[in-house]
Amino acid sequence: xxxxxxLIKIKNHKMKIRxxxxxxxxxxxxxAICQDYIYLNNGDRIEAVVTExxxxxxxxxxxxxxxxxxKLVNKTDIKMIxxxxxxxxxxxxxxxxxxxxxEDFTKNLFAYHLADLLINNFTISYERILNSGKVxxxxxxxxxxxxxxxxxxxxxxxxxxxxxxNFYPTGQGKWRFFLGPxxxxxxxxxxxxxxxxxxxxxxxxxxxxxxxxFHLNNGVIFSPIDELSIAASVxxxxxxxxxxxxxxxxxxxxxASFNMIYRF
Numbered sequence: 390x391x392x393x394x395x396l397i398k399i400k401n402h403k404m405k406i407r408x409x410x411x412x413x414x415x416x417x418x419x420x421a422i423c424q425d426y427i428y429l430n431n432g433d434r435i436e437a438v439v440t441e442x443x444x445x446x447x448x449x450x451x452x453x454x455x456x457x458x459x460k461l462v463n464k465t466d467i468k469m470i471x472x473x474x475x476x477x478x479x480x481x482x483x484x485x486x487x488x489x490x491x492e493d494f495t496k497n498l499f500a501y502h503l504a505d506l507l508i509n510n511f512t513i514s515y516e517r518i519l520n521s522g523k524v525x526x527x528x529x530x531x532x533x534x535x536x537x538x539x540x541x542x543x544x545x546x547x548x549x550x551x552x553x554x555n556f557y558p559t560g561q562g563k564w565r566f567f568l569g570p571x572x573x574x575x576x577x578x579x580x581x582x583x584x585x586x587x588x589x590x591x592x593x594x595x596x597x598x599x600x601x602x603f604h605l606n607n608g609v610i611f612s613p614i615d616e617l618s619i620a621a622s623v624x625x626x627x628x629x630x631x632x633x634x635x636x637x638x639x640x641x642x643x644x645a646s647f648n649m650i651y652r653f
Contacts, residue, residue, distance in 0.1 A: 446463055494522070511532050618652060620646070
């Protein structure tokens with residue numbers, strides 16, 4: 390009231406304008422000081438006046454629009470609040486958009502062995518990554534089919550299964566190296582060519598035989614997206630075939646593989 394009387398007594402018109410301008414500036418600055426900012430996890434910012442906080446929520450009014458009434462936001466949706474008095478309150482709910490950690494990758498891998506098609510095999514496998522992320526147990530299953538390819542010794546796979554133990558020294562990630570032993574057991578088909586010097590005739594002997602393989606795998610896996618990986622590996626080991634048709638039942642063997650992997 391006294392300020393209004395003082396303003397009336399001022400006879401200089403320009404002085405009145407200056408005093409009113411100062412008054413408006415003070416009101417605006419005071420209003421701005423009372424403004425709080427609520428920052429949400431989704432990136433939104435609410436210009437508000439916080440009136441109360443409960444254990445689970447923050448109660449506020451929209452700044453500059455008191456007609457909207459009281460509003461509420463869950464604390465789990467809030468990243469932080471910047472209060473008008475300069476205080477900052479963090480709620481620890483910030484969503485982490487960083488690169489996925491090595492522990493976040495899914496632990497189930499279903500693979501289709503593309504390179505095996507070149508040697509007349511249809512091969513799939515399932516691998517389970519253990520909780521540490523550094524060890525995987527892989528079970529392959531393969532079925533052979535007729536084609537032009539034959540291994541040395543005229544031996545073709547009919548079917549096999551087995552167990553591989555894969556070690557991941559650096560754990561899981563977009564790029565990872567693995568190595569480890571593996572065994573295969575299955576049945577193959579042998580077709581041997583013979584020439585009879587007594588009769589001058591040649592002929593073939595055919596037989597299905599059990600076989601066993603032990604080998605060491607070395608490879609690398611790349612995951613361009615979470616659900617899809619590409620793997621390339623080579624292996625070296627020994628193979629035993631239980632058949633008298635072969636001159637050497639046990640021999641050195643090697644293989645290369647290129648796989649498409651679905652992670653889930």
